[in-house]
Amino acid sequence: MSNKGPIGIFDSGYGGLTVLKEIVEQLPQYDYLYLGDNARAPYGTRSFETVYRYTLECVQWFFDQGCSLVILACNTASAKALRTIQQNDLAKLGTDKRVLGVIRPTTEIIGSFSETNAVGILATNGTVQSNSYPIEIAKFYPKIKVYQEACPMWVPLIENNEYQSAGADYFVQKHIKNLLAKAPNIDSILLACTHYPLLMNKIKQWTPQGINILSQGKIVTDSLKEYLHRHPEMEAKCSKNGAIAFFTTDSTEDFDSHAANFYGKPVKSRHLAL
Numbered sequence: 014m015s016n017k018g019p020i021g022i023f024d025s026g027y028g029g030l031t032v033l034k035e036i037v038e039q040l041p042q043y044d045y046l047y048l049g050d051n052a053r054a055p056y057g058t059r060s061f062e063t064v065y066r067y068t069l070e071c072v073q074w075f076f077d078q079g080c081s082l083v084i085l086a087c088n089t090a091s092a093k094a095l096r097t098i099q100q101n102d103l104a105k106l107g108t109d110k111r112v113l114g115v116i117r118p119t120t121e122i123i124g125s126f127s128e129t130n131a132v133g134i135l136a137t138n139g140t141v142q143s144n145s146y147p148i149e150i151a152k153f154y155p156k157i158k159v160y161q162e163a164c165p166m167w168v169p170l171i172e173n174n175e176y177q178s179a180g181a182d183y184f185v186q187k188h189i190k191n192l193l194a195k196a197p198n199i200d201s202i203l204l205a206c207t208h209y210p211l212l213m214n215k216i217k218q219w220t221p222q223g224i225n226i227l228s229q230g231k232i233v234t235d236s237l238k239e240y241l242h243r244h245p246e247m248e249a250k251c252s253k254n255g256a257i258a259f260f261t262t263d264s265t266e267d268f269d270s271h272a273a274n275f276y277g278k279p280v281k282s283r284h285l286a287l
Contacts, residue, residue: 017252018079019044022086023071025056027172027268028207029086030275032115035230036237037257044252046078048285049272051263055168056089057137057206064139068094069102070287072112081107081250085114086233088136088205092116092143111247115229116145118236119203124154126201126225133192134161135216136205137168146205160199162192164206171208172271176215185215193221201225211274260285 022033026049033047048071050056056064068090075083085091091114098112123132134146147159166184170176193199202224204210210228220226241248259282261268272280 016081017250018081019046019256019258020251021045021072021075021078021080021083022047023068023075023083023090024049024085024087024207025067025089026051026054027271027275028168028209030272030280031207031210031228032084032086032230032233033257034276035234039234039238040241041255042253044254044256046075046080046258046260048074048260049262049268049282050287051261051268052287053262055137056087056093057139057165057168059089059139061093061143064089064093065097069098072098072102073106074285074287076106076110081110082247083110083112084233084237085112086207088115088145088207088229089139089143090114092140092145109250111244113237113240115207115233116149116205119205119227119229119232120146120149121153121236122232123150123201123203123227124157126227127157129198129200130154130157131196131198131200132157132159133196133199133202134159134205135164135167135188135192135202135209136161138163138165140205146203158196160192160195162188162195164188164209167212168206168208171211171274174271174274176211181212181215182219185212186219189216189219199224201227204228208275259283262287 095114141161141163170181261282265282265284268282269280
């Protein structure tokens with residue numbers, strides 16, 4: 014009986030597909046299992062306890078499907094649930110399994126993009142309130158000052174296919190202006206939500222030239238490649254048939270129609286009842 018299984022990619026909804034897209038482009042040989050917990054989204058407005066409970070339930074499902082490595086491609090889940098799962102639950106769920114997030118890989122390298130030591134974070138309310146980015150960035154780059162701006166309307170605009178509308182322009186301009194008003198010397202802005210790459214054209218339009226705009230797909234992919242290289246014992250547990258399966262806890266028809274915008278190609282999902 015093989016102990017190999019797919020790499021699990023988890024998100025509260027669609028945003029993690031922007032990360033999966035980058036990972037598959039760079040590491041197409043592996044098998045992947047994607048789960049969007051759309052029935053209980055958004056996570057960004059929920060309490061730490063609720064996000065932890067939902068995320069742990071989904072991680073357990075991935076392990077039950079044979080995944081030894083699960084990536085929380087969701088900033089809110091990474092901020093509110095990852096540490097507790099790593100420290101308290103993996104010992105019970107399986108010491109040979111690993112759960113990774115999107116915050117650590119980003120904060121490890123963000124300092125290399127900033128010359129002014131002023132970094133801006135655009136994120137959901139939940140990620141901003143968790144203070145995860147300032148805390149983690151300080152561990153690697155204590156001189157960097159971090160300025161955060163919550164963008165509560167961005168995810169709803171994207172998920173309602175309004176991200177190319179004039180309404181989206183208003184909210185993108187508003188929050189970038191708010192962020193830069195906190196510190197005019199910000200030279201790097203992190204999109205700390207995996208939905209936000211869909212707004213990239215508008216974000217670039219309303220951001221002054223010369224400011225780095227960083228999205229997480231490539232950063233997380235590069236980190237995963239390095240992780241698999243450094244941990245051959247985990248890499249050996251990942252099956253390699255180039256297969257991808259998509260699951261959602263909500264309507265598959267609704268998921269598939271939205272998912273194509275994030276993944277860049279048609280998606281055929283299956284329903285999961287949790």
